[in-house]
Amino acid sequence: MTTSSLGYPRIGEQREWKKALEAYWSNSISEDDLHAQLKEIRLNHLRKQKRAGIDVIPVGDFTYYDHILDASVMFGLIPKRYDYSGGPVSIDTYFAMARGNAKAPACEMTKWYNTNYHYIVPELQDMTPTVTENRLVTLYKEAKDELGIEGKPVLIGPYSFLKLAKHYDLSQTEDWLKQLTVVYSQVLRELEEAGVLWVQLDEPSLVTNVTDEEMAYVKDIYETLHADVPNLQIIVQTYFDAVENYDQVVELPVAGIGLDFVHDGGKNLHAIQTKGFPGDKVLAAGVIDGRNIWKAKVVDKLALLEQVKQVVKTPEKLWIQPSSSLLHTPVTVQNEPELDSVLKRALSFADEKLIEVVTLKELLYSDQSADHTAIRENQQLFKDIEATGWRKQEPDTEAFSEVSRTASYEQRRPKQLEKWNLPILPTTTIGSFPQTKEVRRLRAQVKKGSITEEDYKTQINDYISTWIKHQEEIGLDVLVHGEFERNDMVEFFGERLEGFAFTKNAWVQSYGSRGVKPPIIYGDVRFKQPMTVEETVYAQSLTSKPVKGMLTGPVTILNWSFERDDLPKFQVAFQIAEAIKEEVSALENAGIEMIQIDEPALREGLPLKEQDWKTYLDWAVHAFRLSSSHVQDTTQIHTHMCYSEFQDIIDAIRALDADVISIETSRSQGDILSTFEENTYELGIGLGVYDIHSPRVPSEEEMSTILNRALKVLPVERFWVNPDCGLKTRKEEETIAALKLMVNAAKHARKQVATTSS
Numbered sequence: 044m045t046t047s048s049l050g051y052p053r054i055g056e057q058r059e060w061k062k063a064l065e066a067y068w069s070n071s072i073s074e075d076d077l078h079a080q081l082k083e084i085r086l087n088h089l090r091k092q093k094r095a096g097i098d099v100i101p102v103g104d105f106t107y108y109d110h111i112l113d114a115s116v117m118f119g120l121i122p123k124r125y126d127y128s129g130g131p132v133s134i135d136t137y138f139a140m141a142r143g144n145a146k147a148p149a150c151e152m153t154k155w156y157n158t159n160y161h162y163i164v165p166e167l168q169d170m171t172p173t174v175t176e177n178r179l180v181t182l183y184k185e186a187k188d189e190l191g192i193e194g195k196p197v198l199i200g201p202y203s204f205l206k207l208a209k210h211y212d213l214s215q216t217e218d219w220l221k222q223l224t225v226v227y228s229q230v231l232r233e234l235e236e237a238g239v240l241w242v243q244l245d246e247p248s249l250v251t252n253v254t255d256e257e258m259a260y261v262k263d264i265y266e267t268l269h270a271d272v273p274n275l276q277i278i279v280q281t282y283f284d285a286v287e288n289y290d291q292v293v294e295l296p297v298a299g300i301g302l303d304f305v306h307d308g309g310k311n312l313h314a315i316q317t318k319g320f321p322g323d324k325v326l327a328a329g330v331i332d333g334r335n336i337w338k339a340k341v342v343d344k345l346a347l348l349e350q351v352k353q354v355v356k357t358p359e360k361l362w363i364q365p366s367s368s369l370l371h372t373p374v375t376v377q378n379e380p381e382l383d384s385v386l387k388r389a390l391s392f393a394d395e396k397l398i399e400v401v402t403l404k405e406l407l408y409s410d411q412s413a414d415h416t417a418i419r420e421n422q423q424l425f426k427d428i429e430a431t432g433w434r435k436q437e438p439d440t441e442a443f444s445e446v447s448r449t450a451s452y453e454q455r456r457p458k459q460l461e462k463w464n465l466p467i468l469p470t471t472t473i474g475s476f477p478q479t480k481e482v483r484r485l486r487a488q489v490k491k492g493s494i495t496e497e498d499y500k501t502q503i504n505d506y507i508s509t510w511i512k513h514q515e516e517i518g519l520d521v522l523v524h525g526e527f528e529r530n531d532m533v534e535f536f537g538e539r540l541e542g543f544a545f546t547k548n549a550w551v552q553s554y555g556s557r558g559v560k561p562p563i564i565y566g567d568v569r570f571k572q573p574m575t576v577e578e579t580v581y582a583q584s585l586t587s588k589p590v591k592g593m594l595t596g597p598v599t600i601l602n603w604s605f606e607r608d609d610l611p612k613f614q615v616a617f618q619i620a621e622a623i624k625e626e627v628s629a630l631e632n633a634g635i636e637m638i639q640i641d642e643p644a645l646r647e648g649l650p651l652k653e654q655d656w657k658t659y660l661d662w663a664v665h666a667f668r669l670s671s672s673h674v675q676d677t678t679q680i681h682t683h684m685c686y687s688e689f690q691d692i693i694d695a696i697r698a699l700d701a702d703v704i705s706i707e708t709s710r711s712q713g714d715i716l717s718t719f720e721e722n723t724y725e726l727g728i729g730l731g732v733y734d735i736h737s738p739r740v741p742s743e744e745e746m747s748t749i750l751n752r753a754l755k756v757l758p759v760e761r762f763w764v765n766p767d768c769g770l771k772t773r774k775e776e777e778t779i780a781a782l783k784l785m786v787n788a789a790k791h792a793r794k795q796v797a798t799t800s801s
């Protein structure tokens with residue numbers, strides 16, 4: 044039996060990877076230094092996997108930014124605007140695609156399936172793929188020559204690559220797949236020549252709803268690849284859910300199939316048991332959760348593997364591995380000295396997960412009696428958790444009953460118009476203002492104890508008051524306090540609610556060099572005391588304009604945390620919702636009667652298979668309503684989502700019953716609006732008129748274009764004007780300049796509306 048892993052986190056135990064990249068971007072280290080530093084990190088990660096006892100170790104999963112960008116660059120799919128003219132792609136062109144440069148905006152970035160990782164979207168317009176440089180050969184040789192590791196090159200598979208790409212016409216699908224197959228063949232042939240034994244082609248799109256036509260393409264692709272490299276052993280790796288079209292996938296002419304036995308709702312196991320698994324193929328069984336951070340129950344995993352063993356009769360054909368790449372977990376529990384010891388023993392990050400994989404292999408062929416030390420200790424840690432009393436709340440098995448606001452939107456709207464007395468096209472922002480080095484240093488100092496809590500608060504208040512002044516000068520209609528006291532919109536609440544633990548070092552990459560430390564939900568979630576009232580009330584005391592309260596919604600807090608896995612997700616969401624509901628009341632009682640409850644992760648949490656959407660949306664909407672429906676008619680509830688693919692879930696968005704939703708409109712040039720038009724969505728909409736992910740200050744004209752386009756489609760009374768997300772990653776000058784132009788654009792639009800209607 045073999046152990047394998049599918050991908051290892053890049054970020055580094057102390058975020059060495061992030062620091063090296065950011066040092067290069069700010070010109071503090073040279074290109075040679077960057078290569079040297081990243082090589083050291085890369086080799087170190089391979090060594091760690093070897094030391095853990097993993098037999099088949101991936102190469103090529105490591106990246107300078109994102110692995111999908113790596114594939115686009117290897118295939119020469121470099122948009123014209125970067126002036127690429129053949130040959131190996133320079134590091135600056137690579138980073139320009141990721142981050143934009145003076146001449147060209149960055150490529151689009153979007154969510155990686157249902158995770159909080161973001162990849163760079165391949166753009167296929169007017170392009171022909173060619174292999175620029177076979178990085179996998181280089182990385183394979185590096186591992187072999189320098190460490191004696193027989194690496195398994197990893198690459199996104201051709202079908203998933205195309206599904207993740209944009210800017211091609213669907214009618215060109217077949218043509219594109221043919222062209223891609225040619226470059227994949229070349230890359231694989233070169234790997235075969237270099238002596239590679241195993242290649243992992245990731246095909247996570249095979250767990251989404253695949254049509255028969257697409258499945259036929261997949262079959263063609265892999266038949267061609269097999270004919271071109273008959274001796275290379277390819278594993279088609281799936282993850283994040285059960286594979287669709289099981290029968291056809293397992294018949295693909297490849298050497299192995301990787302299946303996720305953790306996030307498949309039991310369907311993959313059922314499929315292999317009822318339909319069998321081809322005896323000539325490797326079954327790469329993902330049994331250790333690659334997405335969450337709890338140690339596995341060894342007894343349960345052994346039972347699962349015993350069932351898999353019944354199907355795969357030859358031990359050499361069974362591989363044990365994590366359910367997905369470990370990219371989605373932090374690096375190691377070792378660097379968490381301050382966690383509660385009972386909790387800490389129950390945790391497993393990337394390094395510990397590799398050990399779990401190896402332990403399972405050892406146990407599977409040895410003594411599995413209950414007094415085996417590994418088994419006994421493992422059982423004990425779950426007993427210890429039970430004994431803590433952290434998890435008392437009985438699971439609620441009853442169907443949840445509808446909650447709604449006392450008055451319908453039509454009834455509360457006139458009351459709100461009167462109370463708030465805002466101009467048409469009111470202007471506002473999404474919540475955060477620049478998190479400068481100085482704010483972050485301040486927080487680091489208070490955490491270390493080198494400044495007092497009181498000093499910290501005073502200085503945060505200074506930021507708040509400076510930015511209230513800025514906002515008044517800019518001329519915004521609804522102000523915010525700026526979120527200076529928050530490290531992150533989820534971690535901040537995790538630190539203040541019961542049932543959450545937070546870590547010192549458990550960073551996970553979100554996009555490029557940016558990371559998050561998802562808090563850990565280990566027990567029943569409860570409200571302790573007001574979390575946001577002080578800062579918001581202080582901000583409101585400085586101005587006569589309304590200050591909007593700012594909260595993160597229950598679905599987003601859940602999706603961006605590591606959740607307990609002993610309760611169904613929806614129950615945890617409802618517990619969080621009850622806590623946020625109390626915070627909403629606390630704000631309302633303190634006179635903050637316009638409250639934004641952000642739910643950017645609601646869309647990303649949508650299951651990968653359409654048949655599972657309704658169940659999810661029902662509880663997600665309910666959780667939001669639980670937290671927001673109890674307010675007075677005049678209290679205005681806002682929500683915010685920064686990713687725009689709402690077409691399919693517009694009914695759920697409507698059902699949130701938020702008085703105003705702010706959405707992304709600029710990157711899609713306003714395309715999103717048709718969704719709101721066609722579906723008679725009658726509530727308020729904040730138009731994200733400029734893209735905050737780029738340092739570029741947009742022109743007033745660009746924003747006016749989006750506004751005018753919107754005004755043609757929907758009545759003016761519905762719109763608010765705002766940037767498309769929070770401004771925490773931007774610089775102060777950029778922010779002020781852009782917001783001034785935005786307010787001007789709104790003022791011009793108001794005048795136009797006034798003249799056309801008079």
Ligand SMILES: Nc1nc2c(c(=O)[nH]1)N[C@@H](CNc1ccc(C(=O)N[C@@H](CCC(=O)N[C@@H](CCC(=O)N[C@@H](CCC(=O)O)C(=O)O)C(=O)O)C(=O)O)cc1)CN2
Binds near residue numbers: 529553554556772
């Ligand atoms: N959870 C979450 N997911 C999200 C988003 C989000 O805002 N939150 N936004 C979308 C995009 N994703 C994003 C994810 C991270 C960041 C981001 O800005 N991350 C920061 C870290 C933010 C943070 O936690 N900051 C902490 C710790 C900061 C830090 O690194 N401190 C220094 C010390 C500071 C000093 O002395 O100078 C250190 O520890 O070394 C704080 O402010 O307190 C980063 O990687 O640089 C932005 C967007 C989607 N998903």
Ligand code: MET
Binds near residue numbers: 473475685770
């Ligand atoms: C990722 S959505 C961010 C919303 C949050 N209120 C902010 O402005 O940063």
Ligand SMILES: [Zn+2]
Binds near residue numbers: 473768
């Ligand atoms: Zn946002």
